[in-house]
Amino acid sequence: MWRLRVALIALFLAVACAQPQATSSTTPTSARAPAPADTQALSSLFGSYQADDGRVFVIARLGWFFDLRDATYRTIYNGAASNRFTIGPAFAVALPKYADLIFDGSTLTVATARATILAQRVQYKQTDVTIPADSATLAGAITEPIGGGPHPGIVIVHGSEPGERHFYDIWVGIYAGLGLTVLTYDKRGIGSSTGRYPGEFPTDESLRVYADDAAAVLGFLSAWPGVDPKRVGFHGGSQGGWTVPLAIQRQVLAAFAILVSALATTVGQTNLWKDFSGGGSYAPTASVAEMDAAVRADHSGYDPAPALLALQVPTLWLLGSNDRTVPAHICAEILAGLHKPNFTVQMLPTGHGLLVNPTGLVADDQRSPGLAPALVPTITDWLRAR
Numbered sequence: 001m002w003r004l005r006v007a008l009i010a011l012f013l014a015v016a017c018a019q020p021q022a023t024s025s026t027t028p029t030s031a032r033a034p035a036p037a038d039t040q041a042l043s044s045l046f047g048s049y050q051a052d053d054g055r056v057f058v059i060a061r062l063g064w065f066f067d068l069r070d071a072t073y074r075t076i077y078n079g080a081a082s083n084r085f086t087i088g089p090a091f092a093v094a095l096p097k098y099a100d101l102i103f104d105g106s107t108l109t110v111a112t113a114r115a116t117i118l119a120q121r122v123q124y125k126q127t128d129v130t131i132p133a134d135s136a137t138l139a140g141a142i143t144e145p146i147g148g149g150p151h152p153g154i155v156i157v158h159g160s161e162p163g164e165r166h167f168y169d170i171w172v173g174i175y176a177g178l179g180l181t182v183l184t185y186d187k188r189g190i191g192s193s194t195g196r197y198p199g200e201f202p203t204d205e206s207l208r209v210y211a212d213d214a215a216a217v218l219g220f221l222s223a224w225p226g227v228d229p230k231r232v233g234f235h236g237g238s239q240g241g242w243t244v245p246l247a248i249q250r251q252v253l254a255a256f257a258i259l260v261s262a263l264a265t266t267v268g269q270t271n272l273w274k275d276f277s278g279g280g281s282y283a284p285t286a287s288v289a290e291m292d293a294a295v296r297a298d299h300s301g302y303d304p305a306p307a308l309l310a311l312q313v314p315t316l317w318l319l320g321s322n323d324r325t326v327p328a329h330i331c332a333e334i335l336a337g338l339h340k341p342n343f344t345v346q347m348l349p350t351g352h353g354l355l356v357n358p359t360g361l362v363a364d365d366q367r368s369p370g371l372a373p374a375l376v377p378t379i380t381d382w383l384r385a386r
């Protein structure tokens with residue numbers, strides 16, 4: 001029950017690991033929707049591309065396109081040739097076609113009905129690494145800006161999915177574009193990492209293992225040449241809201257944390273909230289007041305309060321006001337009640353995956369035009385203020 005939809009904390013990120021189905025509800029029935037592009041087709045094309053005016057596009061291997069300027073976030077579909085793809089008018093709506101994506105060497109052309117934009121691939125240094133952890137070796141990848149160091153660094157911590165490093169290409173594009181060195185890694189027992197996979201359900205023991213691993217990864221990044229060891233922090237999504245504060249207790253080098261759609265409630269409270277809507281499958285029949293009262297009365301399962309109280313580093317929390325997985329308003333209430341001046345909490349008009357979504361339901365994610373427009377500017381301003 002704890003599998004996240006990868007599309008949602010890939011940015012972030014968190015979302016079903018399967019590719020979204022191509023839909024074309026706004027087009028004539030005679031139109032045939034193209035198939036979503038697969039990881040293999042995009043493996044040599046993923047990365048960031050920058051236009052002359054500074055606009056940056058990110059291509060993710062899991063099949064997503066993100067425009068950092070206007071927050072357009074779309075599924076990529078196959079086009080007429082191996083170097084041609086399309087995106088539709090909404091996140092998982094293929095038709096009518098919104099734009100062509102044409103790759104020619106290091107150039108990406110984004111062609112819409114109104115404009116054609118040429119962008120050049122941003123050259124980052126990318127290095128595959130192995131990280132020693134307790135009874136495991138974690139396989140990771142470091143993406144770093146070229147020159148101008150030492151750079152701050154950030155470790156991307158998974159949510160509850162059996163995650164691999166390439167799940168987070170969008171976040172890598174965002175943070176590398178802000179001048180950070182980024183480390184992503186395969187969870188233990190997943191992908192190329194060794195060790196026993198603890199499973200998705202957040203027991204005290206599994207969270208301990210994940211926190212230990214995250215602490216080891218941050219220690220590794222802090223010692224990486226060209227990284228400023230005094231400016232290395234964590235990014236965590238969803239269940240990462242439990243993992244990251246525990247990891248910071250174990251790792252004194254952690255300097256900050258950015259937590260998106262992240263949990264401040266107990267396991268029992270979170271499960272109860274999620275069950276009211278079947279994990280976003282349908283609209284709840286209970287009123288908001290009834291749901292909130294039931295959640296506040298449940299205190300079962302792992303409780304993050306002690307770790308949150310101990311958290312002393314600057315921490316940015318970004319919550320979706322319509323989240324059907326995380327009780328965002330109660331999380332904000334809990335965080336405010338801790339009276340922590342190092343916490344900055346902002347609510348965005350999104351569901352769990354930070355896609356603009358007035359209901360938070362999974363079906364409405366498919367029709368979303370993109371991520372919250374305030375997402376990247378908020379992170380940018382907060383990091384620059386550090």
